[in-house]
Amino acid sequence: MIRSQILICGGTGCTSSGSKTLIEEFENRLAENGLSEEVKVVQTGCFGLCALGPVVIVYPDGTFYSRVQKDDVAEIVTEHLLKGRTVDRLVYSDVDESVKEEAMHVSLSDTTFYKSQKRVALRNCGVINPENIDEYIAMDGYAALGKALTEMTPEEVIQTIKDSGLRGRGGGGFPTGLKWSFTAAQPKGQKYVVCNADEGDPGAFMDRSVLEGDPHCLVEAMAICGYATGASEGYVYVRAEYPIAVARLQKAIDDAREYGLLGKDIFGSGFDFDLFIRLGAGAFVCGEETALMTSIEGNRGEPRPRPPYPAVKGLFGKPTTENNVETFANVPQIILKGAEFFNTMGTEKSKGTKVFALGGKITNTGLVEVPMGTTLREIVEVIGGGVPGGKKFKAAQTGGPSGGCIPASMLDIEIDYDNLVAQGAMMGSGGLIVMDETDCMVDIAKFFLEFTVDESCGKCTPCRIGTKRLYEILEKITNGNGTLEDLDEMEKLCHYIKENSLCGLGQTAPNPVLSTYQRFKDEYIAHVVDKKCPAGVCKNLLTISIIEDKCKGCTACSRVCPVGAISGSVKNPHVIDPAKCIKCGACIEKCKFGAIVKK
Amino acid sequence: MKSLAELAAIKEKMQNKVVLREGSSETRVVVGMATCGIAAGARPVLNAFVEEVGAQGLAGNVMVTQTGCIGICQYEPVVEVYEAGKEKITYVKMTPEKAKEVVEKHLKAGKVIDEYTISNV
Numbered sequence: 001m002i003r004s005q006i007l008i009c010g011g012t013g014c015t016s017s018g019s020k021t022l023i024e025e026f027e028n029r030l031a032e033n034g035l036s037e038e039v040k041v042v043q044t045g046c047f048g049l050c051a052l053g054p055v056v057i058v059y060p061d062g063t064f065y066s067r068v069q070k071d072d073v074a075e076i077v078t079e080h081l082l083k084g085r086t087v088d089r090l091v092y093s094d095v096d097e098s099v100k101e102e103a104m105h106v107s108l109s110d111t112t113f114y115k116s117q118k119r120v121a122l123r124n125c126g127v128i129n130p131e132n133i134d135e136y137i138a139m140d141g142y143a144a145l146g147k148a149l150t151e152m153t154p155e156e157v158i159q160t161i162k163d164s165g166l167r168g169r170g171g172g173g174f175p176t177g178l179k180w181s182f183t184a185a186q187p188k189g190q191k192y193v194v195c196n197a198d199e200g201d202p203g204a205f206m207d208r209s210v211l212e213g214d215p216h217c218l219v220e221a222m223a224i225c226g227y228a229t230g231a232s233e234g235y236v237y238v239r240a241e242y243p244i245a246v247a248r249l250q251k252a253i254d255d256a257r258e259y260g261l262l263g264k265d266i267f268g269s270g271f272d273f274d275l276f277i278r279l280g281a282g283a284f285v286c287g288e289e290t291a292l293m294t295s296i297e298g299n300r301g302e303p304r305p306r307p308p309y310p311a312v313k314g315l316f317g318k319p320t321t322e323n324n325v326e327t328f329a330n331v332p333q334i335i336l337k338g339a340e341f342f343n344t345m346g347t348e349k350s351k352g353t354k355v356f357a358l359g360g361k362i363t364n365t366g367l368v369e370v371p372m373g374t375t376l377r378e379i380v381e382v383i384g385g386g387v388p389g390g391k392k393f394k395a396a397q398t399g400g401p402s403g404g405c406i407p408a409s410m411l412d413i414e415i416d417y418d419n420l421v422a423q424g425a426m427m428g429s430g431g432l433i434v435m436d437e438t439d440c441m442v443d444i445a446k447f448f449l450e451f452t453v454d455e456s457c458g459k460c461t462p463c464r465i466g467t468k469r470l471y472e473i474l475e476k477i478t479n480g481n482g483t484l485e486d487l488d489e490m491e492k493l494c495h496y497i498k499e500n501s502l503c504g505l506g507q508t509a510p511n512p513v514l515s516t517y518q519r520f521k522d523e524y525i526a527h528v529v530d531k532k533c534p535a536g537v538c539k540n541l542l543t544i545s546i547i548e549d550k551c552k553g554c555t556a557c558s559r560v561c562p563v564g565a566i567s568g569s570v571k572n573p574h575v576i577d578p579a580k581c582i583k584c585g586a587c588i589e590k591c592k593f594g595a596i597v598k599k
Numbered sequence: 600m601k602s603l604a605e606l607a608a609i610k611e612k613m614q615n616k617v618v619l620r621e622g623s624s625e626t627r628v629v630v631g632m633a634t635c636g637i638a639a640g641a642r643p644v645l646n647a648f649v650e651e652v653g654a655q656g657l658a659g660n661v662m663v664t665q666t667g668c669i670g671i672c673q674y675e676p677v678v679e680v681y682e683a684g685k686e687k688i689t690y691v692k693m694t695p696e697k698a699k700e701v702v703e704k705h706l707k708a709g710k711v712i713d714e715y716t717i718s719n720v
Contacts, residue, residue, distance in 0.1 A: 003649035003663060005620065038646065059620045060662040084632035085666030127620055137606060138613030146603045260601065268601045 004039045004081060007057040008499055009126060011212050012205070012244055013366075018070070018311070020072075021511030022054055025070050029077040037497045045213015047126035049113055052092060052367035053122070057126075064111065066092040073247035094385070109486050111363055116383055120343065120353045121169075121329035122369045123207075125213030129393035130248050133255040136216040142261055144332035145220050148227055149269040152335075158184060161331065165340035165351030170287075170324030171428045172504075173350070176331075179321060186218045186319035192230035193222050194322040196292055197238040197245070197460055200284040201400030202451060204353040204431035206326035209367055211238065211245035215241040215252035219275060221328035223262065224335060226273040229321050233274055237292050240279040250277060284455035285402075288503045289322045291457065302459045303503035324429065346372030350416030360397075360433040363388045371528040377411040380434055391436040391492040395455065395519070399428025401448045401455075402508030404515025405441070442521040442527055446474040449513040456505065463506030466497040470513065478538040478588035482528040513521065519561055532599075539583040542598055550595035557587035557596060604689060605693075614658075615651035628652070628677065633668030639675035640694070641665075650677070651702040661706055667715045680705065684718040689717040 006026055008019050026041045047055050052066035056076070063086050072090055078086050079085045119125075128135040136142070150503040152524030162177030164531035183191060195218060199207040210218065222234040238246050253275050256262045264272045277295045285291045286301040289514050293315045308575050314320025330352060334342045343351045356379060357367055363385030370379060376396060380386065393476065395405040404425035406413060413419055417427050435444065443553065449471045458464045472489045476482045494517075496512035501507045517524055526532050533541040546557070546566075551573040558566040558574055566582040576587075576596075590595045620647060630636070632643040648663045669677050674691035679703070681687050688711055694710055697715055704710050 001646060001650045001653065002616065003645060038649075061664045062620075082632070083637070083667060084630070084636070085667040128617065132611055134613045137609045138617045140610070142606055143610075146606055150603060265601070267603060313623075342634070504644055 001042045002038065004297065005409055006039060006041045006060045007044050007059065009045070009047050009053060009055045010043040010244070011050070011125075012132075012210060012242075013046065013050035014055055015066075015244065017053040019054035021070055021341070022056065022068060022073060025073040026077065028431070029074050030081070033077055033082055035077070035312050037083055042129045043131070044128060045125040045130050045211040045350060046122075046367060048117075048122065048209075048367040048369075049092070049364060050367070051363070055126075059088075062109070064092045065090040074500065089216070102559055113366075113368075113383055113385070116374070116378060117369050118353050118371050119369045120342075120345075121210060122367065123333070123353055123368075124217065125209055128214070129215050130215055131251050133216060133222050133259060136214070138217050140336060141216055141332075144335035145223050145261065146267055148224050148335050149271055150471040153232065154184060154228045157224060157335065160335060160339050160508065162230070162340040162398060164330075165339075166327065166330055166334060166336045166342060166348075167350065167417060168324060168429075169326035169330075169354065169429070171286075171399065174426060176323060176327055179323070180225060180229050180309065182309070183319045183321040185453060186230075186312060188230060190233075190318045191229060192315045193225045193229065193231045193234035193322040194289075194293065194296070194310075194320055195222055195234065195328055196243075196287060196289065196322055196324045197235040197236055197241065198280045198287040198292060199242075199325070199429060200282070200455075201402075201429050201431045203433050203450075204400060204429045205364045206357050206367055206430050208245050209355075210325050210329045211242065215249045215330050216256065218249070218325060219252050219256050219262065221331035222275060224272045224331055225321055225323070225328070226355045227271050229319075231319075231321065232272050232426075233276070235276050235296050235315065237280055237286070237296055238277050239282050241282055244280065246277065249395060252278070256444045262559055265335070277509070283457070284354050284451070285457040285503070285505050287515070288505055291503065292300075292322070293320065302457050303505075304357055305502060326430070347414065347416045349418055352423065354415070354427070356430045356432045358432055359382050361387050361391065361439070362434040363438040372416045373414045375412050375495070376406060376416055378454045379415070381434065384434070387434065387436045389436075391438065391465075392437045394437050394439060394471050395441070395446065396427075397433040397435065397448075397512070398431065399508075399511070400431045401425040401451045402426060402504070403428045403431075404509055404511050405435075405444075405519055407519045411422040424511070424518055426511070438535055438537070440478075440533050440535040441516040441523050442474065442478055442533075443512045443535075443537045449509070452505065456509075460500075460502040460506060462497050462500040463502065463509065466493060466501075467506070467509050469493060470497065470510065474513070477524065478533070479540045480527070480531045480538070484528055485523060487517075487528060495535075536598055542583050543578055544576055544579075544581055544585070544588065544596060544598050546574050546576055548597050549596060551595050552595075553595055554592070556590045556592070558585045560590045562586065600632045614712055624627060625683045627681040628706070629666045629679045629681065630662060630663070631667070631669045631679075632665040635672035636675045636677065643695045644676045644678065646695045647698035647714050648702065652706070655702055655707050657702070657706055660682045671717070674720065677717075688713045691717050691720055693705035 055067040056068045167175040169175040283413050286295045288303045291301045291303040309330050310320045355369045395407045449540050453467045453471050456463045494514050497510050553571040565577045652661045676693040678690040678693050
């Protein structure tokens, strides 16, 4: 009889910080102490608090251990599991003092990181073993499919999704129920369901987490979509860089087939559905729906003009419904609990919850799921734990290379689709990159643009050539050669690219530039007019110099300088030759007297 | 999978295994498992609780967990029952047989077995 379970995160984050070896170590130590029959080790998906990995949770008490190393395992087993004393030095207990006093024990759900979260799409991530179909079923898995097939007509399923107010979580925010109804309205015949798991935004990893932590949820949702729209086949397009996700999804599909939850005559309803994985090679443009389908067909991943929309002429020329992983992940819960369960959360036009991948200058790097309408302040300062190192929050970037920046003055904005668009940003897939005062906004815009220049497929000229020219202007500015005319030209070019590109990639590529230019115009001006980078990032605009009065002539700087730019004799002030200096900053770190400054 | 009944059967079978992870039980049974407790036989008591709570179908509401030394080593194995809104009940000198009885009479039927509690020694 199992009295306790040890859940170890097997997501990509924790796997790379060594959670695989922990599983083995726990099993060995448990066996040594004769506990193998009483305590079970379970590998799960992502818990969300990736910054503190590897993460281990002991149930039933829900004790949350963070940054567990192999050497800590023996102690946890003998102390906690044998003698019942938690190993306090490893417990993550970032909670309000009031909670600490009241609670008999501090559990996971009390921590500030989890307390304000509301998990719908991620409800099973970190709770079940993703490779065990029975555990998914125990958490009401496949009950929604059962309900849809035996109690509901396809029209009722679509109506429920419409009523729930669910909108596409991949970025656009198109109403999901409406999308399904377009495909359903097409004449009977071969139709397809496609899942877009080609998560390509730098900094976004929520889809990967769902695939790794709760793959059956996707299988179930796609089958429900198939039933609602009249499709008998589905494809999941996953990028090959997600090996753990691909392996777990394949296992989920195999297990579901074995149980008859995929295949012919599911639940005796006469409905047939099967699912296949297609691997993407990592081209960003393949996240665009028409390019994705072209790639599944075996062709080079390039977008095509719409209309015809995929609902009319999609994969292999047949009517196709395409949704993102997170969108699908909400579907089983909506069917099972009804539209009201979902549409009572969120704001007027954005219902439900949204998963955000927190990254950049933030304490709790990881995944969070909050109701729509939660303020940016709460996500960054409360759940995310704020900016580390006492630095000041400058802006948050949402929507990756298609999105924009929200400055510090707008921290109290309630996050939903429409508010973000109104601010020149967008929801995107939910990557949320936090920047502090040491980040240069021009440099950030250049970073994202470099990404789109690289990823532009080359089919249409505005995107292929336009983004390149735009990048060159930004390079000129950050190098200190920019002029005020360049800024005007830059803005004009941005609008031209937006209006004339063929697909979403080009249409949104200038957003990071436009948004930073609008919000941080003074920084652009400083680069162009004063030839200064206020954040101290753009190397060509910096000079490193030694303050004569403070220099003791210890020679430490001249010894560490990789290019021999510092000269001077012992006990006399040194000098930096600006012509030789590469602004690496090694001398600043080395100087014990604070005599070297970057300006 | 040809019917919902099959799905329900799997769910039933698995439920006890995952319910441990919900961590929001109304009732907590805490077994003292320090050296003194283990030496006095707390392990079989703990296991008896886990087994019986599962057998009586209470796993959703009752969390069986362990703690360190409570400080009354001469009365080990000691078991404390915390119920929301009620006084804590402390059972002493427990055995697996007594544990089964506690599950049945106290946790299921709501009647404290006074003769096993600390106030009766």
